[in-house]
Amino acid sequence: MPKVRVLNLGNREFEGMENQSIMEILYRHGYEIDSACGGHGQCSSCKVIVLEGMENLYPPQFEELDSIEEFGLDERERLSCQAKLNGKGDVVIYIP
Numbered sequence: 001m002p003k004v005r006v007l008n009l010g011n012r013e014f015e016g017m018e019n020q021s022i023m024e025i026l027y028r029h030g031y032e033i034d035s036a037c038g039g040h041g042q043c044s045s046c047k048v049i050v051l052e053g054m055e056n057l058y059p060p061q062f063e064e065l066d067s068i069e070e071f072g073l074d075e076r077e078r079l080s081c082q083a084k085l086n087g088k089g090d091v092v093i094y095i096p
């Protein structure tokens, strides 16, 4: 199973499945990421920095693309409510 490792949570690893968002994976393991818009891709409170494994996430779509532009996220930042594992490998993130 692909995993999300969180650098600033003591390198803790969270197992996930293809098509699950980073937020969903952490939530299922008891960790909540801030989500001012309720996980609809319309704010940036859930953003994370992807340190490794960007290729193991599906590319941004629809709401996330709009929010990336609106909130000026850089190429390593993704919205954790929208960024979904593609099942090909692990991801390492930092939660700002």
Ligand code: FES
Pocket (backbone or CB within 6 Å): 034, 035, 036, 037, 038, 039, 040, 041, 042, 043, 044, 045, 046, 047, 067, 079, 080, 081, 082
């Ligand atoms: S919770 Fe608002 S964009 Fe993810």
